[in-house]
Amino acid sequence: MVAPGTPVNASEYDAWYDTDRGRWIGETEYRLLTELLTPQFSDHVLDVGCGTGWFTRRIAGLAGVEVTGTDIDSEALAFARERDTRAHYMEADARRLPFANNRFHKVMSVTALCFIADWPQALSEIVRVTGDRFAVGVLNRHSLLWREKGRDGGSGAYRGAHWHTHRELRQALAGLPVYDLEIRTAVLLPSGSPLARQTERCLAGRLPFGSFLLAAGRKISQWPRRETYTDRQHAYRNNTLHGSGRDFAQQSSAWEQTRHSRSRCQHHR
Numbered sequence: 001m002v003a004p005g006t007p008v009n010a011s012e013y014d015a016w017y018d019t020d021r022g023r024w025i026g027e028t029e030y031r032l033l034t035e036l037l038t039p040q041f042s043d044h045v046l047d048v049g050c051g052t053g054w055f056t057r058r059i060a061g062l063a064g065v066e067v068t069g070t071d072i073d074s075e076a077l078a079f080a081r082e083r084d085t086r087a088h089y090m091e092a093d094a095r096r097l098p099f100a101n102n103r104f105h106k107v108m109s110v111t112a113l114c115f116i117a118d119w120p121q122a123l124s125e126i127v128r129v130t131g132d133r134f135a136v137g138v139l140n141r142h143s144l145l146w147r148e149k150g151r152d153g154g155s156g157a158y159r160g161a162h163w164h165t166h167r168e169l170r171q172a173l174a175g176l177p178v179y180d181l182e183i184r185t186a187v188l189l190p191s192g193s194p195l196a197r198q199t200e201r202c203l204a205g206r207l208p209f210g211s212f213l214l215a216a217g218r219k220i221s222q223w224p225r226r227e228t229y230t231d232r233q234h235a236y237r238n239n240t241l242h243g244s245g246r247d248f249a250q251q252s253s254a255w256e257q258t259r260h261s262r263s264r265c266q267h268h269r
Contacts, residue, residue, distance in 0.1 A: 010079035013157065014052040021192030028200060029110065029137065029212045030058055032186040036216035037106050037135040039065050046070070046104040048094050048126055049112020053080030053087065059108070060087040068104070070097070071112075094122040102131040102221045110137045111212075114161040120172045127176045127219060134178075135216040138164040145190045145211030166208060169215045177220040185210030 016022040033055065039045055041064035047056045050069030053076075060067040070092035071077050077089050092098055094109070095118055107130040113119040126134055140146065141163035149158040166183055173181060187210045188203060189196035204210075 010052050010073075010076045013076075014054055014079060014083070017054050024192045024197065025187055025190065025212075026054060028186050028204075029214075030055060032184060032204075032212065032214055033108060033110065033135055033137060034059075036182060036184070036214060037108055037133055039106055041065070043105040044068070044103075045106045045108060046097075046099070046129060047087075048097070048107065048109040048122070049116075050080060050089065051076045051112070053084050053089065055108070055110050056080065056087050056089075057084045060084060070094070095125060097125045097129050099129045101128055102219070103129045105132045106130070107134045108136070111139060111161075114139050114163070119162065123172050124176060127173075127178060130219040131221060133216065133218050135214060136169075137212055137214045138162075138169070140185055140209070140211050140213035141165045143185070143188075143190075143209050143211040143213075145187070148190065164213055166213070169213070173215065173217065178217040179220055181215065181217040183213070183215045185214070186212045 017026045037045075039059055039062055043064075044066045045059055045068070047053075047059065047067060047069040050056045050071050051073065053069055056067055056069040057080075059065060067087040069077075069080060069087050069089045071080075071089075072091060072093055074091060077091060080087075080089050094112060094116055107126050109122075109126060113122055113136060116122045123136060126136060139150065139158070139161055141150070142165060143163075146163050149155055150161065150163045153159060154161050169183060170181070184205055185208055186204060187200070188207060189199050190211050
């Protein structure tokens with residue numbers, strides 16, 4: 001999402017990701033985003049505050065994934081539509097998303113909430129329209145980037161941004177119907193130098209001081225969540241302790257039938 005009130009237009013903003021430093025930062029954030037969001041074939045993904053669509057385009061390029069991007073910036077949306085014909089882009093306020101409850105399998109947002117005054121309301125809306133998983137990325141108050149770009153109201157594209165803390169995110173999510181919450185960071189050293197890249201490779205996920213703060217979790221809802229390989233591992237362990245191998249084989253077969261049935265239903269949704 002392009003920061004309100006900044007002099008950077010959509011094309012200049014998106015072109016930053018074509019620079020060596022911008023590409024590295026974008027790819028680093030994208031890896032963490034997809035790791036925790038886990039987009040899969042036949043998923044319908046919503047990107048709230050998609051801006052020029054850099055992350056939206058990447059998700060839309062995944063096989064079998066349908067993507068919708070929303071933003072209130074008409075210039076950014078026009079740019080996104082010109083660059084990407086696979087995703088669907090529409091103007092919408094993150095605080096009042098025009099979608100039904102549980103509408104999307106996965107919902108994502110990358111640094112958009114940093115520029116929304118009532119960001120807890122936007123976060124609540126993201127959870128409301130989520131059917132399975134969500135992942136929300138914000139700027140980390142406890143990071144080197146904040147020291148460089150966030151002080152005194154911020155500078156450049158960061159002017160006016162709200163820099164979040166782990167505690168803020170957990171408190172905002174505490175009253176929402178979510179579970180399996182995980183909060184991680186990326187981009188420890190924002191310079192993009194060889195040292196920064198080596199540091200990221202060695203310490204990614206181990207320290208809470210990366211400039212990109214990502215909260216991800218699962219929605220408690222009636223959405224028919226698809227079983228995963230991890231679910232089957234849990235089932236195997238449970239059957240090993242409390243049932244027979246034949247019971248597990250029968251459950252595994254039933255799981256496969258249910259998965260294919262749900263896949264067909266979701267394909268025609």
